[in-house]
Amino acid sequence: PEGSKVQSMFSGIAGRYDLLNHVLSGGVDFYWWWRMAKASGAKPGLRFLDVAAGTGDSSLALAKRGAEVVSTDFTHAMLRLGPAKFAKKRLDRLIFASADADAQKLPFVDACFDGLTICYGIRNVERREAAYAEFLRVLKPGGKLTILEFSTPVVPGLRALYTWYSLKVLPRIGGWLSGDRSAYDYLPESIRMFPKQQDLAAELEAAGFRQVKWTNLTGGIVALHTGVKTDISTEEMMRAISDQSPFPLVWEEVPAKEERVFKTILPSFGETVEMFLSADQIDVVQDRKTLFVCEISDCPEGSKTGLVACCVEWLKRFRETSTELFR
Structure with a gap:
């Protein structure tokens, strides 16, 4: 009417x-x-x-x-x-x-x-x-x-x-x-x-x-x-990040509190990536149930072998820095 x-x-x-x-x-x-x-x-x-x-x-x-x-x-x-x-x-x-x-x-x-x-x-x-x-x-x-x-x-x-x-x-x-x-x-x-x-x-x-x-x-x-409201779906964001990588990326969802998640980060990533996973930040993210773990496969020897981001909003932030990380 x-x-x-x-x-x-x-x-x-x-x-x-x-x-x-x-x-x-x-x-x-x-x-x-x-x-x-x-x-x-x-x-x-x-x-x-x-x-x-x-x-x-x-x-x-x-x-x-x-x-x-x-x-x-x-x-x-x-x-x-x-x-x-x-x-x-x-x-x-x-x-x-x-x-x-x-x-x-x-x-x-x-x-x-x-x-x-x-x-x-x-x-x-x-x-x-x-x-x-x-x-x-x-x-x-x-x-x-x-x-x-x-x-x-x-x-x-x-x-x-x-x-x-x-x-x-x-x-x-x-x-x-x-x-x-x-x-x-x-x-x-x-x-x-x-x-x-x-x-x-x-x-x-x-x-x-x-x-x-x-x-x-x-x-x-x-x-x-x-x-x-997510602006962009998790799947779309993962795809966008993957498109920027010169290496094949394989995504996996894991429980947010699983210890092995933290072991996927090598020191070579530095603060740029670790900011996505510091313990105090894990407690304040919107979705506390799931982390999205991205394993980089077929990397040249000595290259970074794993990276992690969680939640759509954090994936958005990660996407902004991922181009630099993959250089």
């Missing part, structure tokens, strides 16, 4: 929006918020952007985990209800209500958020591909996108029941409580037209997100989708 129509529709139901969510979901929405916040990786020290935050329940769920949250929405009538809720929960010190923001044109600088969430909002975005591009722009490298959205039930019996409920019951109750039947006629239709789980995942991958996954909640009535 056009942006102005979305704004008008949500402005009309803002005052009863929370009540309607709780009633129409049977109270399960509280569980969905909790699962979203957990999946997002929110924790103290991280800054999140909550797009389409509505009246702020999603922002509250993130702040309860200690994250700093910028709460923003396209509809001012929804957004203005959040601050009082944040203060009541004594979480207003962690949540900052931003000016109205369109997901397709976010008013934030590049690479400024550790995580970005959007709950029940991407379905209402007119051009999703534009929103995905904006999400990638404002996320830091390694930043995580978390989408919570109504989806397609995967349990046959539940699917039939949910279809009946969303078409016959939900519009009547929603219209009666909100005074706007059209908004709750729109809801099931927008869900019906929205991509299925695997199709939305494909959209995210096509947009440039990596490590894309989804989890069905309550039988698929809603689904959690996550993706990571």
Whole structure:
């Protein structure tokens, strides 16, 4: 739908929006918020952007985990209800209500958020591909996108029941409580037209997100989708490094704490390579589970015989110095 129509529709139901969510979901929405916040990786020290935050329940769920949250929405009538809720929960010190923001044109600088969430909002975005591009722009490298959205039930019996409920019951109750039947006629239709789980995942991958996954909640009535901004995949980075080497390179993934990793570095590499593997740095890298070990084969006698880099961001740094190393 056009942006102005979305704004008008949500402005009309803002005052009863929370009540309607709780009633129409049977109270399960509280569980969905909790699962979203957990999946997002929110924790103290991280800054999140909550797009389409509505009246702020999603922002509250993130702040309860200690994250700093910028709460923003396209509809001012929804957004203005959040601050009082944040203060009541004594979480207003962690949540900052931003000016109205369109997901397709976010008013934030590049690479400024550790995580970005959007709950029940991407379905209402007119051009999703534009929103995905904006999400990638404002996320830091390694930043995580978390989408919570109504989806397609995967349990046959539940699917039939949910279809009946969303078409016959939900519009009547929603219209009666909100005074706007059209908004709750729109809801099931927008869900019906929205991509299925695997199709939305494909959209995210096509947009440039990596490590894309989804989890069905309550039988698929809603689904959690996550993706990571890596700028370039690990495989692409390894290939780029290999292309710069005059020697054949063989990559291997090994556990980050495995001692033999450190033995692959010869003193001849010096600080240039060792900076990628010093013990204190291993503890602060984004992905602590895997190191990428590159063995150089068929080297002339006396040449360097092994080198190591870990994680995509470190591989990027390594790529910048690899040309010099291979001279």
